[in-house]
Amino acid sequence: MQTDVLIVGVGGQGTLLASRILGGLAVVGGFDCKLNEIHGMAQRGGSVVTHVRLADRVYSPVIEEGGADAILAFEELEALRYARYLKKGGIMIVNRQKIMPTTVITGAVGYPSEAERTLTERYGAIMLDALPLAVASGNAKTVNTVIIGLFARRTGVAYSDIERALELSVKPKLLEVNKKALRAGYDAVL
C-alpha cells in the first residue's frame, strides 16, 4: 500500500485540514503517514501545496514531480501549476472555481483561458462544482471536505473509513457540516 496525494489551492481554502483527513485514513488503516505543508504565507492568499504520503514506511515527506497518485485541486490555476506532479495514470480532481491572483487583477498577465479543457484533456481531470455542494452542506468553507468525499469514492475507500478519518480530524463543533459535505462529495453526480 502506497498512496501519494498532492492537495493544492489558495491560502484559506483548507488544504491542511484536507490533508489531516487523509492522515486520519492512516490511523484507521494502520499505515505510516507524513503530511507536509509550507505555512507562513498561507494566510495571505498565496498558492498553497500540501503533500500527503501514506505507506507502510514513509521516508521523504515530499512527493516528487511525476509521483502523485492523485492531485486534489481546490482551484483551476493551482491545478495547472502542480499538474506536473501527477503520475501517469494518476487521478486529478478539480474544484471548478477560478480565483484571480493579483498578477491577473492588475492586468500584468491573463488567467489561462481554457484551463478546464487543458485539465480534462491532458490530465483526465474530474471537474466538480464543489462550492454549491459546500454551501448546501451549510458552510462554503467545506469545499475541501467535498473534494475529499469524491476522492474517497473514486479510489474505492469505504465510506465508513473516510467518515472515521473525518471524525479524527475535525473539531466537534464543525463535524456535522463536514459530514454533510463529505457525503455530498461522495455521492456527487458529475
Add this chain to the structure above:
Amino acid sequence: MGKELMLGNAAIARGAYEAGVKVATAYPGTPSTEITEIISGYPEVYSEWSPNEKVAYETALGASLAGVRAMVCMKHVGLNVAADPLFTSAYTGVNGGLVVVVADDPGMFSSQNEQDTRIYARAAGIPLLEPSDGAEAKEFVRLAFEMSEKYDTPVILRTTTRLAHGQSFVQIGERVEPTPLVYIKNPSKYVMMPANAKKRHIDLENRLIKIGLDCNTMPINTITYNDKNIGIVCSGIVYQYVKEALPNASVLKLGTVYPLAAELVKEFAANVGRLIVVEELEPFIENQLKTHGIPCEGKSLFSRQGELSVNAVRAALDGAALSPPVDNGLPGRPPVLCAGCPHRGVFYVLNKLRTTVCGDIGCYTLGALAPLNAVDSVVCMGAGIGMAHGFQKASPDKSNVVAVIGDSTFIHSGITGLIDSVYNKGRTTAIILDNSTTGMTGHQNHPATGKTIKEEDTVRLDLEALCRACGARVSTVSADDIEAIEAIIKRETAIDETSVIIVKKPCVLLDGKRSSDVYYIDGGACKKCKACLKIGCPAIELSDGAVTVSKETCAACGLCVGLCGFGAIRLKSQNAGR
C-alpha cells in the same frame, strides 16, 4: 498513551514538556513559532514571548543558572540577534539544562536569507543535534537536555522547515519532573571578565574534545551497511531523501552534527568505496571531514542554494534527470495584504508621493509588490529606521525618505534606530504600522498588546510615550484616514527633526469575525478607469473588462470608496448572517 500524528514543532514542544522543561522563551519566527505556542498550553511550564531573541536567550540562560531546565526557540535569523549571549554562554556553561532550538529555512519559504545554523554551533563551540522526523525530534530534545547537564554546555537542536512544518506519528509519553539543581554562587564560572573567561575558554575547548570522543559511541549516530560501493554521510531531513533515493546505499546517519564523531566516520570511510556527504546549504559536514583528513565528495555534486530532494539525490548519484526549474508560463500567485488590511492605505499614499521607503520585515513587506510598489529596501528586522537615517545623512537635500516598520518589529529592534536618529540630529520619519499584533507569524501578543502569551492582562507598553521619551516628534493617526495620513507624512518629512507617525488599526484577522457589510460596484456608474485597482485589494476583481467586488472576500474597510471618482463603489448591508 498512544501515537499521534503531530507537527514537528509539536513534537519538540512535547519532548521539552516530557523532559521537564520549566522555562520556555521565544520571539516568534517561521518555522519555529508553534513550539512555544504549544508549550504555552502546558500549565507546568513558564513560557513567554520575549521582545526579541537576545532577551529570550538571556531569560532562558538565567533560568538555567537558577537550576531548572530551560529552552529558547527561534528561527535561524533570530540567532543573529541572540548571538552575543550565545557565544559567551558557551564559556559559562549551564546549571539546569539549556536547549536552543533553531529552525533553518533552506529554500526560503518565509525568510530573507538561508544562513546555516550549524556554522554558529562550530563558531561558538556548542554541540548541535539534528533530528530527521517528529519522533526523533521529541527524543532528541530529551537527549539535548541530558547532554547539556552532563557536559555543562548549551545544546542547539536544529530543525528545518520540512521537519518543523511536517506531520508524522509520534509516541506520547509522561512528563518527568527533574529535581531542580541548586544555584551556587560561582563567579569564576559565571562572571565573564578576562581572567575568568580565559580559563573558561580552555574549559570549552577541552569539553568539545571530550564530547567529540563520546559522539563516536552515541546511539544517535548510526551506520547501516548495504552496498559498500557508495557510502553516504547525512543528517536531519536529508536522511529521508537519501533512504528513499538510494535504498541500497550504505549510510552513516549523524544525530550529532557538531562536534563530529570523527572515529565513527573514519571507520565508515574505510569500509565504503565512494564517500559522499549529502547535506543542504553549506558544506558543513564535508568540511569537518576534510579537516579530519577524510577525503570525500559533497558540494561538488549538490547546490548550496535551496532544499535537496529525492530527485536531487538521484540526479547526483544515480544518473536520474534533474527536474528543471519550471517556467510553465502560468500567472504567479504571490501572497497579498489581506482584504481590509490596515497597512494598505499607507503604502497607497507612499506610492503616490513617490517616497523612498526603507522597509522592514512583517506582513507590510508585501507593500513592495505590485501594484503598491512602495518599498525600496528590506534587509532584516529593525533595519528600516537605521537605513532611512543613513540614507538621509548621505543625501541631506532629499527630504522624502521614510522608514516603515510594524509594532512588533519596532519593539524587537527598531527602537535603537530611532534613538540613533534623535541622538545624532537626524531627520528620519519612522512610520509605525500598529496593528496590535505580530501579524506575519500568525498573531502573537507583544508588549504593546497588553496581553501575555497566555492571554493574561499585563502592563501595556505605550508606543507613543515611548517614542516621545526617545525625543522624537510623535503623531498618531487612524489607518482608515488616508487623507490625514498623506497630510501628516508631507508635514513630518518636511521638518528637519526625527519624527514618528503611529498608524493605528487592529489587524483585520484579529477578532476572527467578518463584517456583515460588503461593498459592491454599481456597473452603471463604473467608468472602468481602474483607479480602485491601484490599492491591490484581493477583493476587487477584474474580469472580462468589468470590475467587481467579491462579496466572499470584501472586509468592508471602505478604502476603495474614496478612490472612485464616480461614486460607483457602494455599501450593501447584508443581514443574512455570515
